[in-house]
Amino acid sequence: MCGITGLFDTRAQRTPDRAVLQRMNDSQHHRGPDEGSLHIEPGLGLGHRRLSIIDIATGQQPLFNADKSIAIVFNGEIYNYQSLMAELQALGYVFHTKSDTECIVHAWEAWGERCVDKLRGMFAFGLWDKNQQCFFLARDRMGVKPMYYAALDDGWMAFGSELKSVLAHGGLDRTLDPLAVEEYFALGYVAEPRTVFKQALKLPPAHMLLWRRGEPMPASKPYWDVRFTLNNTISAEDACEELRHRLDESVKLRMIAEVPLGAFLSGGVDSSAVVASMAGVSDEPVNTCSIAFDDPAFNESAFAQIVADRYKTRHHVETVQSDDFDLIDTLARLYDEPYADSSAIPTYRVCQLARKRVTVALSGDGGDETFGGYRRYRMHLMEERMRGALPEGVRRPLFGLLGRVYPKADWAPRVFRAKTTFEGMARSSVEAYFHSVSILRGPMRDELFSPRFKADLAGYDALEVFNAHAARADTDDPLALIQYLDYKTYLVGDINTKVDRASMAHSLEVREPLMDHPLIEWLATLPTSLKIRGQEGKYLLKKAMEPKLSDDILYRPKMGFAVPLARWFRGPLKQRVRDAVLGPRLAETGWFNRDYLKRLVDDHQSGVRDYSAPLWTLLMFEAFLRNVVDAGVERPVEPLVEAAA
Template sequence: MCGIAGIFHCGTVKPVDPGRVARMCDVLAHRGPDGAGVWSAPGVALGHRRLSIIDIEGSPQPMLSPDERAAIVFNGEIYNYRELRRDLVALGEQFRTDGDTEVILAAWRRWGPDCVRRLDGMFAFAIYDQGERALFLARDRFGVKPLFMAHLADGSLAFASELKGLLAHPLLRREVDPLAIEDYMTWGYVPDHRSILKGVEKLPAAHTLMLRHDSAVPQPRRYWDISFADRHKGSERDLEAELLHRLKLGVSSRMVADVPLGAFLSGGVDSSTVVAMMAEEAREPVRTCSIGFDIASADETSYAERVAELFGTNHAARTVSADQFDAIDAIAGMFDEPFADASALPTWRVCQLARESVTVALSGDGADEALAGYRRQVFHAHEERVRAMIPQALREKALAPLGAAWPKADWLPRPLRFKSTLQSLAGTGPQGYARGLSVTPPEVRLGLYSEALSRQIGNYRGEALLIERMAGAPARSGLDAAQYADLTFWLPGDILTKVDRTSMAVSLEAREPLLDHHLVEFCARLPEGLRVKGGQGKWLLKKAMERYLPKDILYRPKQGFVTPIAEWFRGPLADKARGIAGPSALARTGWFDNARLAAVAEEHIAGRSDHGRLLWQLVMLDRSLARLGITG
C-alpha cells in the first residue's frame, strides 16, 4: 500500500522538476512511511511513497523494467501476482524481485493496456513507456484505491493518490466547482465523477487512461463492468457450495503478506464471515480488533467477543467515548474534500487500534452491495412491486401531492416515514431509490442555496447520474439496478473512500476480500430469491454461514457504527451549529442563505426538528473549505 504522484506533459515535452514531484509525495508520507523515490525523463516524473507489505526489501519504487523501457509507480496489491508470474515466466519473462510490482511491469510489456484485465486486486498505478512515449494510468474495478488528476496551466497533467498531493503543486487552482456543492449536499460526499475543485478529476473505477506527449488528453476507457443481466442455473445447495468456495478463495488470496495481518471484527455478518474464513486458513490465531462505545445502544463488542472466542482469535477491543467531535478537523484533513459520513470517526478509531499490532487488516466491506444487505435495497424491491401495480401517471397525480402534504416524522426510521415513502413511490424506480439514498432531498437543499449559487447550479441535480446509471444498468429487476448503483456509485464514493483515507491516515493497509471481483460477479448472477428472502437480505450468505456462526449473529438486525451527531448539535457542538451561519468559511462563500442556516441550527437545538445530518454536512463542508484555504 502506497502513495503515488506524478507530472506528465501532454501535447509537448517540457522538463519536469523532480523536486516538485517529491514535494507532492511528501504530503502523502502517511500512505507510505517506509520509503520514497522519484524517477524522471523528458516530459515526465513519477514519485512514490512506500508502505512495505510484500517483498519488503526487494521492490523499491519507482521501478524500472529490466530494459529500462518502462517505469512504474503502484499503489495497492495484486492478489494473483504469483499465478501471473508463473504464466509470464512460461512466456519468457525474467524477474529480479519477489513482489507484485514487477509482475505488473512484465504484464504491461507482454499485454499492454489489456494487462489490467488479468489483474486481481486493488490498485492505482502509472506506467511510463519510453518506447511508446506514453503514460498509462489505471484504477481497480471497484475503486478501492484512489487516483486524482489535474489539468494545469502549463499544459501538464498532474496525478496523486489524494487531493492533498495535487494541492502541493503551485499551479493548481483552488476554485470550487459549484456543481460539486450540489453533489455533496445530495450525497454527503463528492462522487467519483467530480471533484470539489475545478480542473481536478478522479480516474473512475474500472477505467484506464493513456496519455501521449503528442496529443490531447483523451477520455478514460472502461475495461470492466458488473452485470446482473444473467442468472445462475443450479440448485440452491450447489450455489451455496459455490458461494462458500468463492468466499474462501477471496479471503485466502488476501492473506498474503510479509508483515503482521489481522481483521476488523464488529460482530456483524460480514466481518464475522471474513474472520471465520481466515481462521480456517490460518496456522496461527487470527488477530482481530473491535471498537466499543460507551453508549449501550451503539455497542456491539459483546457480539465481536463471542465470534472471537468461537474462532480462538487474538482479540483486542477498546471502548471509546461516543463524543469524538474533537476529531472533526483531523477527519477533514484526511479527506481533503468534504465528507459527511459520520461513521468515518469510529472507522478511524478501529484503524488506530488495528495499527498497534498489524500492518494489514481485512474488512467485511462489499457484501451489502453485492448481496443486497442494505434495508434500502430490500425496501426498494418492495416499492418496485407497488409501482408495477399502479400506473405512473396515477402515482404522480395522487402520491406526489400527498407526499408533499404529509407531515415529516423525524423520529421514525427512514424507510418507515410515510412522507419519504409517498414521495419515493410518486417517481420512477431510479428516482425513488436516488431519493432514498440521498442525504438531503432537493426541496431541502435548494431552499438553503443563495440566489447566486442557484444560478450557477441551474437545472443540475445531484441525483441525475445515479438515476441515469440505474436506468441503463445491465439488470433484470429493480433490486438488480439498486445493487448496480450501490456497487458503481455509492461504494467507491462513500464506503471505499472512508476506509482508504482512515486506514492510510495511520499507515494501515485495509483489504476487502468480499470485493473479490470473481465473487461479486458470481453474486450478481444469483436468483433474486437467493439474495433476498422473507425480508432478509444476504440470504444465501447467511444460509451458507450457518455451519460457522450462531443464528443470533447471522440474523440480528444490522447495526453498523453509530455516531450521535443529533445529540452533539444540541449539546457540545451547539455553538458550531450556530457558527455555520457566520462567522465561518462557509458563510463567507455566499453560497447559502445564512438566515436559513441560522434557522436550521436553532430548530435543531430547540428540538423542534432533527437536522443533525444536515448540520454535520454543513460543518464538515465548512471545515474542508478552511483546510483548502477557501474562505470566500
C-alpha cells in the same frame, strides 16, 4: 500499499522541478512511511511512498523494466501475482524482484493496455512507456484504491493517490465546481469522475486512461463492468457451498503478507464471515480488532467477542468515548474533499487501534452491496411492487400530493414515518432510490442554495449521476439496478473512500475479500431470491455461514457504525455547529440561504426536528473550506532518497 504521485509533460520534454515533485510526494508520507523515492527524467517525474508488505527486500518503486524504457508507480495489491508471474515467465520475461509491481510492468510489455484484464486485486498505477511516448493510468474494478489527476494550464498532468498531492503541486486552480457541491449536499461525497475542484478529476473504477505526448487530453474508458444476468439455476444448497468455497479462496489470497496481518471484527455478519473464513484457512490464531463504545446504543463489542471466542482469535478491544468529536478538522484535511459520512470517526479509530497490532487488516466492506443487506433495498423492493400496481398517471399526482402534505415525523414510530415513502412512490425507480439515499433531498437543497448558486448550477441536479449509471446498468431487475447504482456511487464514493483514507492515515493496509471481482461476477448471476427473501437481507450469505456463525450473529438487527450526532448538536457541539453553519466562512461563498441555515440549526437544537445529517454535512463543508481551500501549499515532511534513473 503506498502513495503514488507524478508529473507527465503532455506537450514536450521539460524536466520536472525536483522540489515540486518532492513536495507532492511528501504530502502523502502517511501512506508509505517505510521508504520514499523519486525518479526524474525529461518530461517525467514519478514519486512513491512505500508501506512495505510484500517483497520487502527488493520491491522498491519506481520500478523499471530491463532497459529502463518502462517505469511504474503502483498502489495496491495484485492478489494473483504469483500465477501471473508464472504465466509471464513462460512467455520469456525475466523477473528481478518477487513483487507484484514487476508483474504489471511485464504484463504491459506483453499485452499493452489490456494488461488490466489480467489483474485481480485492488490497484491504482501510473506507467510510462518511453518507446511509445505515452502515460497510462488505471484503477481497479471496484474502486478500492483512489486515483486523482489534473491537466494543468502549463501542459503538465499531475496525478496522485490523494488529491492533496495534486494540490501540493501548487499549479492547480482551486476554483470549486458548483456541480460537485450539488453532488456533495445530495450524497455526502463528490461522485466519480468529478472532484470538488473544477480542474481535477478522479479516474473512475474499472477505467484506464492512455495519454500520448503531444495529443489532447483523452477521455478515460472502461475496461470492465458487472453484468447482472440473474440466470443461474443453482439450488440454494449448492449456492451456499459454492459461496463458502469462493469466500475461502478470496480470503486466502488476501492473507499473503510478510508483515503482521489481522482483521476488523465488528460483530456484524460481514466481518464475522471474513474472520470465520480466515480461521478456517489459517494455521495460526487470527488477530482481530474491535472498538467498543461507552454508549450501549452504539456498542456491538459483545457480539464481536462471541466470534472471537468461537474462533479463539487474538482479540484486541479498545473503548471509544461516545463524545469522540475532536476529529472534525483532522478528517477535513485527510479527505481533501468535503465528505459527510460521520462513521469516518469510528473507522479512523478502529484503524488506529489495528495499526498497533498489524500492518494489514481484512475487512467486511462491500458485503451489504454484494449480498443485498441494506434495509433500503428491502424498502425499495416494496415500493417497486406498489409502483407497479398503479399507473404512473395516477401514482405521480396522488403520492406527490401525499408527500407534500404529510408531516415529517422523525419523532414517531417508524410505521408512521410515511413521508419519504409517499415521496418515493411519486417518482420513477431511479429517482426514488436517489431520493432515499440523499442526505439533503431535492426540496431541501432548493431551500438551502441561494439564487446565485442555483444560477451557477444552470439546472444541474445530482440525480443525473444516477441516471447516467442506470442507463449503462443493462438490467430492469429492481434489486440488481440499485446494487449496480451502489457499486458505481456509494460503495466507491463513500465506503471505499472512507476506509482508504482512514486506514492510510495510520499506514495500515486494508484488504477487501467481499469485493473480489470474480465473486462479484458470480453473485451477479444469482436471482434476487437468493439475496433478499421476504424481510431477510443477505439471505445467501447468512445461510452459507450458519455452520460457522451463531444465529445471534447472523439474524440480529443491524446496528451500523454510527455516532450520536443528534445528541452532539444539542449538547457538547451545540455552539460549534451554530458557529460553523451560521458563521462567516459559509456566508462569504454566497451559495447558501442564511434563513434556511438558521432554521436548520434552531429546529434541531430546540428538538422540533432531527436535522443532524444535514448539519453534519454543512459542518464538514465549512471545515473543508477552512482546512483545504484556504490552506497554502503543503510543505515537505522529510527528505527523500532519490531512485536511480
